[in-house]
Amino acid sequence: MPTAPLPASHAGFRLAWRIAGAMLCRLVLNTARRFVYPFAPVISRGLDVPLTAVTAMVAACQAAPLVGLVSGPFADRWGYRRMMMGGLALVALGMGAAAIWPTYAVLTLAVVLASFGKTIYDPAIQAYVGARVPYERRGLVIGLLEFPWAGSTLIGIPLIGLHMDLGGWRMAPLSLAAAALGCLLLMARLFAPDGPPPAAAGRLLGTAWSALAARPEALGALGFAFFASVANDTLFIVYGAWMESRFGLGLTALGLSTAVIGSAELLGEGLTVLAADRLGIKRAALLGAALTMAAYALLPVVGQSLAGALAGLFAVFATFEFTIVNCLSLSTELVPRHRATMMSGFFVAAGLGRVCGALVGIPIWQAGGIGAVGLVSAGATLLALLSLNKGLARWVR
Numbered sequence: 001m002p003t004a005p006l007p008a009s010h011a012g013f014r015l016a017w018r019i020a021g022a023m024l025c026r027l028v029l030n031t032a033r034r035f036v037y038p039f040a041p042v043i044s045r046g047l048d049v050p051l052t053a054v055t056a057m058v059a060a061c062q063a064a065p066l067v068g069l070v071s072g073p074f075a076d077r078w079g080y081r082r083m084m085m086g087g088l089a090l091v092a093l094g095m096g097a098a099a100i101w102p103t104y105a106v107l108t109l110a111v112v113l114a115s116f117g118k119t120i121y122d123p124a125i126q127a128y129v130g131a132r133v134p135y136e137r138r139g140l141v142i143g144l145l146e147f148p149w150a151g152s153t154l155i156g157i158p159l160i161g162l163h164m165d166l167g168g169w170r171m172a173p174l175s176l177a178a179a180a181l182g183c184l185l186l187m188a189r190l191f192a193p194d195g196p197p198p199a200a201a202g203r204l205l206g207t208a209w210s211a212l213a214a215r216p217e218a219l220g221a222l223g224f225a226f227f228a229s230v231a232n233d234t235l236f237i238v239y240g241a242w243m244e245s246r247f248g249l250g251l252t253a254l255g256l257s258t259a260v261i262g263s264a265e266l267l268g269e270g271l272t273v274l275a276a277d278r279l280g281i282k283r284a285a286l287l288g289a290a291l292t293m294a295a296y297a298l299l300p301v302v303g304q305s306l307a308g309a310l311a312g313l314f315a316v317f318a319t320f321e322f323t324i325v326n327c328l329s330l331s332t333e334l335v336p337r338h339r340a341t342m343m344s345g346f347f348v349a350a351g352l353g354r355v356c357g358a359l360v361g362i363p364i365w366q367a368g369g370i371g372a373v374g375l376v377s378a379g380a381t382l383l384a385l386l387s388l389n390k391g392l393a394r395w396v397r
Contacts, residue, residue, distance in 0.1 A: 015132060019141060021190045022125050025088060025183040027148035029121055031156030032091050032114035032176045033061070038157060039164065039172070046169035047104045057108045064115030065351030071120045072344025073208035079194025080128040080340065081187070087121030088184045090114070095177035102170050110173055117180075123343035130332030130339045139276025139284065142329040146269045146321075153262035208341040217334045218342060220391010224327055225349040226356075227384035228289070231296065231377040232320055233357025238365040238373055239313060246370070247306045264314045268321025272329070281330045282392060288323030289385040295319050296378040300371040327388065334395070 036043060040054040047053075075083040094113030098106050126142065133141045148156075163171040212218040276284045295315040303309035328346065335342045357380075364372050 018190050019129070019144060021183075021186050022084075022128075023145060023148050025084070025121070025187060026125070026145065027151050027156055028176065028179045028183050029087065029091060029114070029118045030148050030152035031160060032095060032111075032180070033118050034152050035157055035160050035172055035176070036111055039161070039169070042164065042169050043107070047102070047107065049104050053104060057104075057111055060108060060112055061115040062351065062355055064112070064119045065348045067116050067119045068123060068344030068348045069209075072123050072341040073338070075120075075124045075127060075340035075344075076208065076338050080124040080131075081191045081194045083124040083340070084121050084128075084191070085184060085187055087117035087119075087124070088180050088187065090117035090120070092177050092180035092184060095173040095180065098173035099170055099177055102173075107173065114176075119344075119347060123340045123347065126328060126332055126343045127339035130336070135281075135333055136277055138332060139281045139326060139329045140273050142332065143269050143272035143276060143325050146272070146325045146328070147266070150262050150266035150269060150321075153259075154266065208338050209345075211338050212335060212342060212345055215335055216393075217391045217395040218331075218345070220388050221327060221331045221334060221342075222345055222349040223387030223391065224289070224384045225324075225346045226353040227380045227387060228292075228320070228324060228327075229350040229353025230357040230360075231292075231380035231384065232316075233354040234361040234364060234377050234380065235296070235299075235316065235357075235373055237358045237361035238370075241362075241365065242303075242370050242373075243309065246303075247309065260310050260314050261317045264317035265321045268318045268323075269325055271318070271322050272325040276326050276329060281326055285323060285326040285330055286385065286389060288319055288326055289381060289388065292316065292319040292323050293378045293381040293385065296374050296381060298374075300369075300374040303370060 036054065036058055040051060040058075044051045044054045071083060090113045094110035094117075098110035125145065129141050129145065130138065160172050160175060163175045167174075212222075272284070279287070295312070299309075299312040299316060302312040328343070331342055331346050332339055360376075361373065364376050
């Protein structure tokens with residue numbers, strides 16, 4: 001595959017259209033991955049299963065990042081377009097099956113396939129950007145690519161809710177299958193075909209991951225992804241319980257607090273677009289980690305009132321999103337010959353961190369309240385900062 005950045009003028013215009021198309025595809029993928037969370041009660045009633053069965057469906061998706069252990073190296077060898085289209089095809093297939101056969105087992109399979117599709121698609125598009133966008137503009141483009149994460153909460157899920165109001169819960173998988181199929185056609189139109197795949201290599205996976213293990217900067221970024229995700233999910237798993245017990249919030253108010261988090265994520269992504277390349281991506285990532293650590297530590301202090309708690313949550317998630325998107329941008333340049341493998345590794349490490357954070361969050365909150373959660377999250381973020389700083393100590397582009 002060609003890896004040189006495209007020249008300006010016409011080629012740059014084509015690249016801009018491809019990025020816009022990729023953003024639309026990611027909006028569909030993120031919505032398919034996240035729509036079960038807010039509509040779990042509706043889905044449980046529609047399928048006539050207990051609510052715990054729907055939460056088990058969500059839990060089954062947590063293993064999806066492990067697919068990246070295989071998909072990343074194959075994207076580097078087979079082509080980014082092939083893997084991106086494969087990820088969208090999984091969503092279209094799974095959601096289409098759930099719309100035709102509306103059973104619990106098929107919907108669970110559809111949601112898991114959507115998670116696999118996102119795991120396959122995301123590293124491939126980020127590696128594609130890393131291979132074609134100059135590093136000096138990388139923060140801008142990767143930041144734009146992350147807008148659909150917040151967009152899935154602010155645009156995608158509300159649209160799914162509107163469709164479900166009109167035609168019942170089965171409209172969700174039907175709409176998502178149609179959208180994924182449309183994205184497949186769009187990608188086939190916008191992205192140039194990959195070259196012929198190379199002959200199968202028996203040591204493909206081992207070679208790719210060995211290349212990462214030999215690079216301190218790659219290990220530093222993986223450590224950052226793990227510890228930063230531990231910190232964020234330690235708080236995320238308990239913030240609803242904290243807001244409910246501390247301020248007596250009902251379901252509607254808790255939903256509004258989730259909108260605060262979505263807005264914070266959008267701000268963090270916007271700040272990356274505006275500031276990352278001017279500050280320098282490495283400097284922005286390290287600065288963001290320091291600000292995130294401070295936001296965690298100050299959350300118990302400012303969270304004595306409802307307004308202060310919401311402001312503290314906003315600060316935490318805005319700085320975290322700014323930091324994580326900058327580190328994603330940085331990671332696209334750390335191992336240029338294995339970009340998709342590096343990005344897959346980043347998501348695998350982050351997924352493991354989320355699992356650990358979700359497991360320890362509730363016990364920490366029960367033992368020491370939001371003060372203990374804030375301190376643990378701040379400490380984990382410090383470890384993330386030290387890991388990234390240590391890994392990049394001798395790194396030169």
